[in-house]
Amino acid sequence: MFADPISRLRRFNRAVTSELGVLDNSFLGRGRPLGAARVIHAIGPDGAEVGAIRNTLNIDKALLSRLLKSLITEGLAELHEDPADARRRIARLTPAGRAELDAYNALSDAHARALLDRHPAPGALLEAIDLVASALARDRIGIVPADPRRDAARRCLEAYYEELAHRIAGGFDVTQSCDPDATDMTPPRGAFFLAVSDGLAVGCAGLKGSGGPVAEVKRLWVAPGARGLGLAGRLMRRVEDAAHDLGIATLRLDTNSALPEAVALYRNAGWTEIDRFNDDPYPDIFFEKHL
Amino acid sequence: MFADPISRLRRFNRAVTSELGVLDNSFLGRGRPLGAARVIHAIGPDGAEVGAIRNTLNIDKALLSRLLKSLITEGLAELHEDPADARRRIARLTPAGRAELDAYNALSDAHARALLDRHPAPGALLEAIDLVASALARDRIGIVPADPRRDAARRCLEAYYEELAHRIAGGFDVTQSCDPDATDMTPPRGAFFLAVSDGLAVGCAGLKGSGGPVAEVKRLWVAPGARGLGLAGRLMRRVEDAAHDLGIATLRLDTNSALPEAVALYRNAGWTEIDRFNDDPYPDIFFEKHL
DNA sequence: CATTTTAGTTGACTTAAGTCAACGATCATG
DNA sequence: CATGATCGTTGACTTAAGTCAACTAAAATG
Structure with missing residues (x-):
């Protein structure tokens, strides 16, 4: 081939990070730090146990506790006791919090749509995208x-x-x-x-x-x-x-x-x-x- | 197809960020904050004007000034006056700095190689990678x-x-x-x-x-x-x-x-x-x- | 040649992110 | 039921990243 695999992969990395970054940057312009936005995302529409959130975000429990507190004072989330274990808490989004989550997703979707729309052959691109994603996420x-x-x-x-x-x-x-x-x-x-x-x-x-x-x-x-x-x-x-x-x-x-x-x-x-x-x-x- | 384009692209995004993140995280384990590592990378083996670095990294001039200073006290970089304009500075890596840059690249290359090696069909993967990268980086x-x-x-x-x-x-x-x-x-x-x-x-x-x-x-x-x-x-x-x-x-x-x-x-x-x-x-x- | 602009430096400050240790409430176990 | 482990909270701290304004030296401009 016309270049060695490593440089092809690194070029791919550069292309992807600079173009797909916008999908993840949907938190920008909503006036909230990344940490809090990630927590909103991790709670999700159906709520989640605090321990599970900590697990998915790989975050310190002290930090998560504070981030949740800030979301609660903003009126976006609320904590409930786990009925099975009173030490555990379950985080849920309030209607305002769910609206915020939807807004993040809408922004991200708009970026994704724009990215696909401006491509001449979205079908071939999507096929390649599926192949790469499956290969990388294989494990x-x-x-x-x-x-x-x-x-x-x-x-x-x-x-x-x-x-x-x-x-x-x-x-x-x-x-x-x-x-x-x-x-x-x-x-x-x-x-x-x-x-x-x-x-x-x-x-x-x-x-x-x-x-x-x-x-x-x-x-x-x-x-x-x-x-x-x-x-x-x-x-x-x-x-x-x-x-x-x-x-x-x-x-x-x-x-x-x-x-x-x-x-x-x-x-x-x-x-x-x-x-x-x-x-x-x-x-x-x-x-x-x-x- | 079996899913809508947006969710396919978002799944691609998740797969790529979690798998390819390691390529960019080569700065981890070298005991240096991301900002300083990025500056080393931006200076490059041939040196670069301070203004150009600020441009590529999109960084405040005060911040860049401090980051360069920390690299200089570490003995990794040095500043020279631009012969054409004494206000401008040109940043160069010392031999130690170049060694550091090589170490970053070696780590990143090792990750890239591992990623390709564990794939059953690297040829098809690389072809898809080229297609996606060209499509995304089109502009x-x-x-x-x-x-x-x-x-x-x-x-x-x-x-x-x-x-x-x-x-x-x-x-x-x-x-x-x-x-x-x-x-x-x-x-x-x-x-x-x-x-x-x-x-x-x-x-x-x-x-x-x-x-x-x-x-x-x-x-x-x-x-x-x-x-x-x-x-x-x-x-x-x-x-x-x-x-x-x-x-x-x-x-x-x-x-x-x-x-x-x-x-x-x-x-x-x-x-x-x-x-x-x-x-x-x-x-x-x-x-x-x-x- | 005086004035303005530009490039980089420095000090003072803010915010985000994260760590560590102590603590109270609750649960699991012998 | 005493003991130890677990879960989340809180206070005190650190580091990274970045902003703002004042400042110096060196062009560029009229």
């Missing part, structure tokens, strides 16, 4: 249980359907496929997991239970920018663990030979190919694994 | 004159040759082509320009003069990650301006139909196709423009 991507009916999960599923439509010859239509009922993919019958990176869902996988000893793995998907990081394997392992905990003895799944990465993953993860076990029109390969 | 990409024999220019030229080898059917070998002599691409006969983004060269273009009224445009190239930002057009305009200033009346260039973006650019920029004017084996389209 902080967690697999968490989620409700398949809620926003983040549904966006993943829609992206999954869209990708199937592009990759399977003849397209894909969810309504023609045996779409698992959401209750089959939520406890106690089944489970659903999201791979979450810095608050953004970048992958999913579902366990469709039937109440019996046989269950199915459904909807394994990883966002294009987050591939190559081993997320599909982590999602599968989590699904298998969940199946094991539910007392399921046999797992099955169906897939399509147009998705060779997936097929390879199943083979490497100890799955064995079996005969067709349903009449869904889209899959053409079927696997099974005994737990 | 700060400058076209600057350069010597085609020096490092940054030669790396661009090599990348250009490599790309030709991939894209032209039958490959490309510089030694078979009429490689312009570097003196033909430097003043007073010609010129050579680099597109520089945050210190990294991301494109080039050369003007090969002959001393007479006809000159050639050579080696127009833009790094893959920096395409779509209008850099080729800016480079061409700069070359044409330089030709005009050198009193050149007619510009010519040769290119290959395997490079349709380039051909389209020339057509749109007022160039007209002409007959072959050399016997170079690689080009198959020829253009001319009267200034």
Whole structure:
């Protein structure tokens, strides 16, 4: 390439810090020091334990105590006793405090929108952005249980359907496929997991239970920018663990030979190919694994 | 896509600030406050005018004066009078100061290397990094004159040759082509320009003069990650301006139909196709423009 | 050549951020 | 139920960062 990796990364660092700094500088012009603004952000719309705030902000307890006091005298926050432990406090934003949080976010969003709007090819930029973010945040991507009916999960599923439509010859239509009922993919019958990176869902996988000893793995998907990081394997392992905990003895799944990465993953993860076990029109390969 | 652009950008911001922060935190552990470390960096290996430092760091003159004083008492820097204007001072690093600067850079480089090393696909990551950096720093990409024999220019030229080898059917070998002599691409006969983004060269273009009224445009190239930002057009305009200033009346260039973006650019920029004017084996389209 | 401007220095001050130790209230444990 | 640990509060302190105004020396200007 035309320059060594280190200088490319450092140039990236310079570009990013000088351009993206404005997103974090939304606290400027609101007449409040950075520390207090960060605390408002850390409390969040739903409140937070004081200990948790201290943890996320990596701040001394004396300092946090004072910052909270200043927010309280400003009428932006209030402290409540933790009903479970009277030593602990829970910080909540007052309506005025929530308005302040919204104002910060609105400023930051406006900067973000301006940054994207003035770019000639925002699509390509966003794809690269996703890839870099997933790569850098790699170690902080967690697999968490989620409700398949809620926003983040549904966006993943829609992206999954869209990708199937592009990759399977003849397209894909969810309504023609045996779409698992959401209750089959939520406890106690089944489970659903999201791979979450810095608050953004970048992958999913579902366990469709039937109440019996046989269950199915459904909807394994990883966002294009987050591939190559081993997320599909982590999602599968989590699904298998969940199946094991539910007392399921046999797992099955169906897939399509147009998705060779997936097929390879199943083979490497100890799955064995079996005969067709349903009449869904889209899959053409079927696997099974005994737990 | 699976999430809205704003949240994708904000997630990128979180990922980048928490991972890349270490590159900038190289001043930690060297027992010196951030301000002083930034001044050391701003002075740089070659020294800098005090006014220039104040400008790049956006710092109050009283504060800078004190920071410099502390560096001087530490034996890391020294102030010299500007021979041209005795009011001005020029700051230089002592050998100890330069060692300190090197130590900062070494720490930062080590962090950068660790970051790249632990990634499974550093090539793809670096490509995305280049694209994002070029996009974000877009408004700060400058076209600057350069010597085609020096490092940054030669790396661009090599990348250009490599790309030709991939894209032209039958490959490309510089030694078979009429490689312009570097003196033909430097003043007073010609010129050579680099597109520089945050210190990294991301494109080039050369003007090969002959001393007479006809000159050639050579080696127009833009790094893959920096395409779509209008850099080729800016480079061409700069070359044409330089030709005009050198009193050149007619510009010519040769290119290959395997490079349709380039051909389209020339057509749109007022160039007209002409007959072959050399016997170079690689080009198959020829253009001319009267200034 | 007198006046104004500019570049850097210095003293006095403010604010933000953070540390340390002591303390009271509450909880966990033997 | 006595003891020790934990959680948040408070007072006293430090350091970093930055502002303001006065000042000196050296250009620049009319």
